[in-house]
């Protein structure tokens with residue numbers, strides 16, 4: 001079985017996504033990219049997370065052809081592929097319709113630096129991708145265009161959000177942080193007052209993030225609220 005560990009992680013994080021309230025039903029999808037095999041493991045289309053098994057995960061090549069798997073892949077495999085093609089460092093993508101990110105998406109609002117915690121995404125603003133029909137090459141192309149490296153997240157207009165990173169743990173941790181920041185921003189907007197941090201302050205916060213948390217064996221530090 002190809003990408004066994006990646007398959008198991010996608011199943012585990014799919015269950016977490018549901019338990020953490022980041023999704024409803026079968027909405028959203030997770031992928032992991034193997035840079036040596038040049039293959040992507042992605043959750044299947046339309047199977048509830050609690051019923052998904054490692055065998056249900058679909059393995060695709062970079063052109064989107066099924067290399068291994070009986071199931072139909074997530075309809076957003078092109079969207080996931082856009083991250084791996086745009087950023088050679090990308091190893092995992094979490095796409096979901098979490099409530100507060102989706103509210104901003106439906107308001108036509110980017111996720112702004114209302115709280116410094118958004119520094120985890122290595123940017124001072126998570127951009128808004130213009131609306132395109134789900135599952136289309138147009139949506140994938142618009143996401144690739146909006147992605148400003150090293151920023152690690154996107155808000156998809158009238159749709160949801162994406163977070164990616166060097167591991168599924170970091171992509172998932174960022175998805176949680178983005179949802180929390182979106183909740184803060186929405187409440188500020190609803191209350192009619194929002195103080196957005198300056199680009200200068202956010203640069204300082206991003207520098208602090210480099211040495212925040214615990215030092216890991218590779219010399220880098222754990223990042224963000226999830227400590228990964």
Ligand SMILES: [Zn+2]
Nearest residue numbers: 028134159160
């Ligand atoms: Zn979606």
